[in-house]
Amino acid sequence: MARVLLEHITKKYGDVLAVDDLNIEVRDKEFLVLVGPSGCGKSTALRMIAGLEDISSGSLYIGERVVNEVAPKDRDIAMVFQSYALYPHMTVFDNIAFGLRLRKDKDLSFLHTASTAGNGATMAANPRRLREAAIRARVEQVADGIGLREYLNRKPAQLSGGQRQRVALGRAIVREPQVFLMDEPLSNLDAKMRVSTRAELQRLHRRLGITTIYVTHDQVEAMTMGDRIAVMKNGILQQLDTPEVLYSRPANMFVATFIGSPAMNTVLADVQGGEGGMFLQASGVRLRVPEHYAQRLLACPGKQIYFGIRPEYIHDARYAHDMDPQNVADAHVDLVEPLGSDVQLYVSVENIQFVVRVDDRTFVSAGNTIKLAFDMEHMHGFEPGTERSLL
Ligand code: ADP
Numbered sequence: 001m002a003r004v005l006l007e008h009i010t011k012k013y014g015d016v017l018a019v020d021d022l023n024i025e026v027r028d029k030e031f032l033v034l035v036g037p038s039g040c041g042k043s044t045a046l047r048m049i050a051g052l053e054d055i056s057s058g059s060l061y062i063g064e065r066v067v068n069e070v071a072p073k074d075r076d077i078a079m080v081f082q083s084y085a086l087y088p089h090m091t092v093f094d095n096i097a098f099g100l101r102l103r104k105d106k107d108l109s110f111l112h113t114a115s116t117a118g119n120g121a122t123m124a125a126n127p128r129r130l131r132e133a134a135i136r137a138r139v140e141q142v143a144d145g146i147g148l149r150e151y152l153n154r155k156p157a158q159l160s161g162g163q164r165q166r167v168a169l170g171r172a173i174v175r176e177p178q179v180f181l182m183d184e185p186l187s188n189l190d191a192k193m194r195v196s197t198r199a200e201l202q203r204l205h206r207r208l209g210i211t212t213i214y215v216t217h218d219q220v221e222a223m224t225m226g227d228r229i230a231v232m233k234n235g236i237l238q239q240l241d242t243p244e245v246l247y248s249r250p251a252n253m254f255v256a257t258f259i260g261s262p263a264m265n266t267v268l269a270d271v272q273g274g275e276g277g278m279f280l281q282a283s284g285v286r287l288r289v290p291e292h293y294a295q296r297l298l299a300c301p302g303k304q305i306y307f308g309i310r311p312e313y314i315h316d317a318r319y320a321h322d323m324d325p326q327n328v329a330d331a332h333v334d335l336v337e338p339l340g341s342d343v344q345l346y347v348s349v350e351n352i353q354f355v356v357r358v359d360d361r362t363f364v365s366a367g368n369t370i371k372l373a374f375d376m377e378h379m380h381g382f383e384p385g386t387e388r389s390l391l
Contacts, residue, residue, distance in 0.1 A: 002028060002062050002063040002076075002178040002179055002211055003025060003026060003027050003028045003030075003061075003063070003211065004024075004025075004026040004049060004060075004061065004062050004179055004211060004213065005024075005025050005026070005059075005060070005061035006022050006023060006024045006025075006026075006045070006049070006058065006060055007023060007058055007059040007060075007061070008021050008022075008023060008057065008058035008059070009021070009022040009023075009045065009048060009055060009057075009058035009059075009060060010022070010055075010056045010057045010058050011041070011044050011045075011048060011053060011055065011056050011235075012056045017235050018041045018044040018235055019041040019044050019045050019048070019235045020041075020234070020235040020236045021058070021236075022041075022045060022058070022232075022235075022236075022237055023237065024230055024237065024240060026211060026213055027211070028211055029209045029210070029211055030211055030212070030227050030228065031202075031205050031212045031214065031225060031226055031227045032212070032213050032214070032226060032227065032228050032229070032230065033213075033214045033215075033216060033221070033222040033225055033226035033228075033229045033230070034046065034213065034214070034215045034216075034230050034232060035215075035216055035217065035218070035219060035221075035222040035226075035229055035230070035231055035232070035258075036217065036231055036232035036233055036238075036258070037217060037233070037258070038217055040232040040233050040234060040235065041232055041234070041235040042215045042217075042232055043183055043215055045215075045232075046181050046183055046213060046215045047183075048060065049062075049077070049179075049181060049213060050072055050075070050077060050079050050181050051067070051070065051071060051072035051075050051077075052072060055068050062075055062076065062077070062178065062179060063178065075179075076177050076178040076179070077177050077178065077179045077180070077181055078171075078172035078173070078175050078177035078179075078180055078181070079172065079180075079181040079182070079183070080165075080168050080169055080172050080180065080181070080182045080183070080185045081168075081183050081184075081185065082183060082184040082185060082187050082188055083188070084164055084165055084167070084168035084185075084188075085168075086156040086164060086167055086168065087156075088155065088156050088157060089155070090155070090156075091152065091153050091154060091155060092143070092148060092151050092152050092153070092154055092155075092156070092159070092167050092170075093136075093139055093143075093152040093153065095156070095167050095170075095171060096139045096142060096143065096148075096152075096167060096170040096171050096174050097135050097136075097139045097174070098171065099171060099174065099175055100135050100138065100139070100174060100175070101135065103175075105131065108131075108134070108135075138174060139152070139170075139174060140152070142170050142173050142174045143170060145173070145204065145207070146166045146169060146170055146173070146200070146204065147166065147200075148163065148166055148167065148170060151163060160193070161188060161189050161190070161193060162189055162193040162196070162197055165185060165186070165188070165189060165197060166197070166200075168185070169185070169201075169204070173204070173208065177210065178210070178211065179210065179211045179212070179213065180210050180211070180212040180213070180214075181212075181213050182212065182213070182214045182215065183215045184215060184216055184217070185201075185214075186198060186201075186216075186221065187216075187218075194221075198221065198224060198225060201225065202224075202225060214226070219258060219259050219260070219261070220261065222243070222259075223243045223246075223247070223259065224243075226242075226243060227242070228240060228241060228242055228243075229241070229242075229243060229246055229259075231246065231254075231255050231258060231259070233254050233258075238251065238252060238254055238255050239251040239252070239255045243259075246259050247259055247260060249389070250264075250380070250389060251388065251389055252382065252386075252387045252388050252389060253266060253306055253308070253382040253387040253389075254387065256308055256380055256382070256389075257308075260310060262311050262344065262355045262357075263355075264308045264309065264310050264311075264380065265308065265309050265310070265311065265314075265354045265355060266306050266307065266308045266380075266382070267282045267285075267306070267307050267352055268282065268304055268305075268306055268307075268384065269281055269282040269285075269287075269304065269305060269306070269307040270282070270302075270303075270304055271297055271300040271301050271302065271303055271304065271305055272301065273298075273301035273302075276288070276326075277289065277291070277294060278294035278297060278301070280305070280307050280379075282307065282352055283349075283350040283351055283352050284349070284350035284351075285329055285349050285350055285352055286326075287307070287326075287327050287329075287374050287376055287379075288324055288326045288327055288376060289376060289379070290376050290377055290379075293376075293379060293381070293391055296381075296390060296391055297381060297390060297391075300390070304384055305381045305382060305383065305384065305390060306381065306382040306383075306384060306387070307379060307380070307381060308379065308380035308381070308382060309354075309374060309375075309376075309378065309379055309380065310378065311344070311354075311355045311356050311357040312357045313374070313375040313378040313379075314354060314356040314357075314372050314373070314374055314375070315358065315372065315373045315375065316358045316361070316362045316370060316371070316372065316373075317370075317371035317372055317373040318362075318371070319359075319361060319362075320373040320375070323373040323374075323375060324376065327373060327374040327375075327376055328371055328372065328373045328374075329349045329371070329372055329374070330349070330369055330370075330371055330372075331345075331347035331348065331349045331354070331356075331369065331370050331371070331372045332347060332348045332349075332367075332368075332369055333345055333346075333347050333364050333365065333366055333367065333368045333369070333370055334346045334347060334348055334353070334366060335366055336364060336365060336366055338360075340360075341359065341360055342357050342358070342359055342360065343357070343358050343359070343360060343362055344356070344357055345357075345358060345362075345364065345370070347370070347372065349372070354372075356372060379391070
């Protein structure tokens, strides 16, 4: 088992700065997700850890060892890609066993266990058979763990997409690496299979406890799978924290709007100080800032900030009795999207658009008006320009 440490890791392709001074410590046994939009540098970062790309500058540690110059095969990692590239003419068994068969005896830890536990005379007589028997036992054990035992004699063409991806996983697991590297491994699966394989991967991670770095562009995947998540944009790490902290205390407006669906509402607002406290005003919308946030915005009166609020913190005022009455506004309903237990409303307050998530007690149609209560305890504020969080 191992931690992985990226210290000032940078990657340049000519003039393109694909990864810019990346500092991340992936803890031993952690499941860390690298997430960000296409082109943000997440695959390049993963490929540098794998040894498939040279590192322009910085130090990469796996365990206690600097591995910048270590060949991929000697890094003790296993990688799972989006395209699982199985050998079509081989059975599932042979696909999983393939890497093991190429290995030297000294690199197969379970062989040592088998040879010391087994009969020494037999081994001396027939080491190849013993080796093959140990490989078979190991492949079967892994196949059991990922529900592939009954498919071991099939060829990849006779499997579903999800099963093929599990074979690719099996091939990685069987090697008992110190670190798993996964690059969008679920994106070729249909939606249902993606959800079930996601859960399976998490169970597997809990059971094996192998440090895992997982790349995805999908924030839902990141939020549901990661112990911690590193959000990247333009090659730069934006924030690295648990899913809960990224959601409730995003460091900047990019993270705030990238994490969560539908995205956080953001609007440029004037900060107004005065008798009754501090207010945010955008067009005809005027909202009172809670006292403890006002303290942090004291430097801002007369200035503008980006006000942010997530859709679930704007309520149907009829069911939100404990809200500050100053933070209720009339909204015009532009569109209604029923989602079963929840309803998503696209509304305009004056000429500002918000997305609102209410529960199924709220019956409205497009064209209706509705009173909405803004729960300002859950407001966010970002500095224009830097877009850093002010709260
Ligand atoms: P992501 O995985 O987040 O989609 P990548 O790591 O693939 O992003 O790419 C990051 C940036 O580096 C992009 O601007 C991309 O165009 C550039 N890039 C990636 N690979 C190469 C390459 N081999 N040569 C030149 N530029 C590259």
